[in-house]
Amino acid sequence: MAIKVGDRIPDATLYTFNENGIEAVQTADMVKGRKVVLFGLPAAFSRTCSAAHLPSFMRTRDAFAEKGVEDIYCISVNDGFTMAAWDKDMGAAEAGVTLLGDASGDFTRALGMEFDFPQGGMFGRSKRYALVAEDGVVTHLNEEVQGGVCELTVGEKLLENL
Known part of the structure; x- marks a missing residue:
């Protein structure tokens, strides 16, 4: 069952890679105790994720801050090394977006957001979603209903809901 407004964010371990090496989060x-945005996408470096989804949150970071959002986290079923390389390529951290890898897919499955796209060689990946959580409780949630589309889960659309 997919996460919904009013549900608690499940606890899981995500990964980043920084000057200290791999760090579990x-x-x-x-x-x-915080107001945050979490958004999930199918794959680091993929065409739509790099051209539309991630950049939409990089563009809207300041507008989210004005609405009280303290942090924006991008989560993908990738390892911390891949997410760090993608961050370096995209400049996400400098734009105020933290990239985290859900290497095992445990968090994605706990959210009920996993999917497979065998024709594209993608298994155990994340559907596109964007949510706001306050003190761990989901207050706003957008999920793409059609595969291959990135419209409902961009930063601008989530901002409209706040």
Whole structure:
């Protein structure tokens, strides 16, 4: 069952790679007592994720801050090394978006957002979603209903809901 407004963000371990090496990040720590945006996408470096989804949150970071959002996290079923390389390529951290890898897919499955796209060689990936959580509880949620589309889950669309 997919996560919905009013549900709690499940605790899971996500990964980043920084000057200290691989760092584990607990989702419970990311959301506790804070207003945050989490958005998921199918794959780092993929065409739509790089051209539309991630850049939409990089563009809207300041507007989210004006609405009280403290952090924006991009989550993909990739490892921390891949997410760090994508960050370097895209400049996400400088734009105020933190990229985190859900290497095992545990977080994505706990959200009920997993999907397979065998024709594209993608298995156990994340559907496109964007949500706002306050103190760990989902207050706003947008999910793409059609594969291959990135319209409902861009930063601008989530901002309209706040």
